[in-house]
Amino acid sequence: MNSFFERRYVITAIFITLALVLLGRLYYIQIMDDRYLLSAKENVLRRTISYPARGAIFDRNGKILVQNVPVYDIMVTPREVKPFDTLEFCKLLSIDKEGFDKRFQKAKKFSPFRQSIFEKQIPVQLYASLQERMSDFPGFEAVPRTVRTYPDSTAAHFLGYIGEVNDKMIEKSGNYYRRGDYVGISGVERAFEDVLRGQRGVTYNMVDSRNVSKGSFSNGEFDTVAVTGERLVSSLDLRIQKLGEKLMTNKVGSIVAIEPSTGEILAFVSSPTYDPNLMTGRERGNNLSKMYKDPYNPMFIRPIQARYPPGSSFKPLDALIALQEGIITPQTTFFCPHYYQAGNHQVKCEHFDGVTDLRKAISQSCNTYFCYVFDKLMNARGVKNIRPALTTWKEQVNKFGFGVKMDIELPFESRGNVPTPLRYDNVFGKNRWRSSSIISLAIGQGELLATPLQMANIEAVMANRGFYYKPHLIKAIGDKNIIKEEYTKRNYVGIDEKYFEPVIDGMQDVVDRGTAAAARIPGIVMCGKTGTVQNPHGKNHSVFVAFAPRDTPKIAIAVIVENAGYGSSWAAPIGSYMIEKYLRDTITKPKAQVQYIVNANLLPPPPGWKPPVRKLTKKDSVKIDSARKSKADTIRKQQELKSAGERKKKDTLNKILAYQPKRKEDE
Structure with a gap:
């Protein structure tokens, strides 16, 4: 009997073990291992x-x-x-x-x-x-x-x-x-x-x-x-986009053009650029690697990522703030002696302007005038209240789109920079700085930084006399036009319309008879401002901002050419060609002038670049020895002539003394 019960338990244990093994295997096949599931599916679907x-x-x-x-x-x-x-x-x-x-x-x-x-x-x-x-x-x-x-x-x-x-x-x-x-x-x-x-x-x-x-x-x-x-x-105009890229060949910089009445971006040029076809096909990876190694960084989106001091192109904005605050009137004059004395240092002006009013100051880009204006803005509440004065000034500048993102559709946009009082507290110490310490802001230098898109948007504000539409890139998706509320809203900058006309008068003079006179377009009234932006890392940047026509503006533009010098030399001609091409679909300037800009190579030396050192040959050694010998002979002859001259002078003096009559005292 006992033996029967023992066998029953053994048999039951065997069956239970087999069942557990089978269940475990089924679990592994169905849950853990997807090979059979995939095979089953592939055998069916x-x-x-x-x-x-x-x-x-x-x-x-x-x-x-x-x-x-x-x-x-x-x-x-x-x-x-x-x-x-x-x-x-x-x-x-x-x-x-x-x-x-x-x-x-x-x-x-x-x-x-x-x-x-x-x-x-x-x-x-x-x-x-x-x-x-x-x-x-x-x-x-x-x-x-x-x-x-x-x-x-x-x-x-x-x-x-x-x-x-x-x-x-x-x-x-x-x-x-x-x-x-x-x-x-x-x-x-x-x-x-x-x-x-x-x-x-x-x-x-x-x-x-x-x-x-x-x-x-x-x-x-x-x-x-x-x-x-x-x-x-898109909002892009292919005609001027292609022209802009052509004009910026072998140059570092950017061109941004905006339609003031809509905020639509007409041109978006970043230079150096690249052929977008290189980013497709089987060689895309190799091409991308080469571009990332390029010292001029063609992948960098300069219109929205590069940050530049706006330079003199910022002066009209400062004038508008001063007019709104009642600090100056269009008739206010200051005397320009070729510089402005800011504490213990001078801010140089390009020329002696003498007695200067607002219109002349803008047309001649007088640094002295705008230093006086900025000084009055900062000290309007008293010398000790410069912190709130700078904070208010910063808020006014931000309304124009400086120091804030424009929220364009593209990713990775920079906000630029408008400095805060805290920035100068960290540099000079709290309450240890004055208007003379930050006077470079008056002429768009120092810590003030803007993207080309922001600089073009300022010109849209000027063209609209006090407001701008949010810059954007796309007009329609599919068969439907995009009419987002944010694109139809006017963004006012807090400056009364009446104050724009005297500033725009000066900007028209810039093109008609001022620093950008060479960029004048016959038959089109263009208002603009040149800028020569100081660059601590090399030659100055060339800047030009403008809008046209004056009374019915259709295009606002900003041009920056790095390391190119004066704004009137390079940026202004490029800007005028772009404007005329957009308005007339042609350029009336001689083709040779346009081609001169296209062919010019203004690329700065890449970082760390040094002139190549050529290995000297025997021929070079002979030339060097000959040059050294020639130089030594020249020095020797110069010394001999000098010695001969000194001897001649001494002999002449002795002869004069020998023939001099003796004085009575000597007798």
Whole structure:
């Protein structure tokens, strides 16, 4: 009896153990290991993703800035790969055997059972020869894609570029993106990714264990069609964009042009630039690496990221604040003796202006006048109350868009800088600084920094006599115009309209008979201001800001050419060509003058650059020895002549003394 019960327990234990093992195995197969699940699915359904074309981008006149061309991605599922002629496959793809092995191992590491990219962006011409042989290479499949192409190779910084997503981007998107997907990395491509990317399509096909298609699953009920991305109509004018990039060839700087009546950006030039077509295709990575190593940093978006002291272009703004505060009137005069005495140091003025009123001060860019104006602004509440005076001045300057982000659609915009009292407390000590300590702000120097976009926006304020519309880049998405409330709202700067006319009179004189007279456009009344911005790292920057025409403004512009010297020499001519091209679609200046600007190379030496040292040859040594001997002979002859001259003087003096009559005392 006991033996029976013992056997029963043993048999029960065996069955329980077997059941637990089976359950454990089922759990592992179904939950832990996805190989069988994937195989089962692949034996039933094959999902094929179709990728949509990204939306095209146009300029304001309907000209194409960027569109798409077809390419093919070669996909591989490592487990399905059977023996084949590897060398022939490599030859068709224009890769070597080492490259093949590297790509294949990467695909296996990702997943032996899942499809992944083996080779990206095969052009149509290359795929044509591969297409007929694809059946010879089991496990490989070609998936049609599109890549960007830029017909005019222009506006690279404005448009931006796309690139393959990384793990962080996939995670951030909530797994919307997958490996091999492309996404906007910079510029408009990034800012409007959601509307440009379109929507992926999916097709489900039934297949058997040999991967032979058995037709559409459920008659295509669950299939979706790829939806092309929306097209964008930008505010850019391709005519002046191309001209601006041409004029800025071999120069470092920026041009930004705005339509004052809408805030739409007409030109967005960053120099040095690059051909956006270099950011597509199989060589994109190599091209990008080269650009990042370029000492002139062509990837830097200067219109919104570079920060410059505005220099003399800031003087009209200071004048407006002083007029609004009642510190000066248009008739207020100051005497300019060629400098302004600020405490124990002088602020030089380019010329002797004598008795100067506001209009003359703007047209002649008189530093002395605006130093007096700034001094009065800072000390209006008394010398000891300079801190609140500077705070108020900063708030007024911020209203013009200086020191704050303009919130343009592009990422990575800089806010510039308008200094606070705390900045000077840290430099000089609390309550130990006066207006003379910060007088450089009067002429747009010192700690005051602005982006080219902010400087162009100031001219839009001038053109509108006291307000601006928020600068923006896109006019329409798809067939619908974008009329956001923020783009139709007038942003007032707190200056009464009546104060703009005397300042604009001075700005017109700048072009008619002042520092920018050479940039005058016959038949167009242009108001502008030149600037020569001090640069501690090299030659001064050339700056010009303007708007035109005076009474019906259609364009406001800012031009900065780094290390180019006077604003009248380079920035002003470039600005006048851009304005005339936009208003008349032609340039009346002689072609030779325009070509002179285009051909000029103003690139500063790259950081750390030193002239190359040539190795001396025997010939050079002989020349050096000869030069040294010649120099020694010259020095010797000079010494001999000097000695002979001294002897001659001594002999002459002795003769004079010998023939002098003796005095009575000597007798």
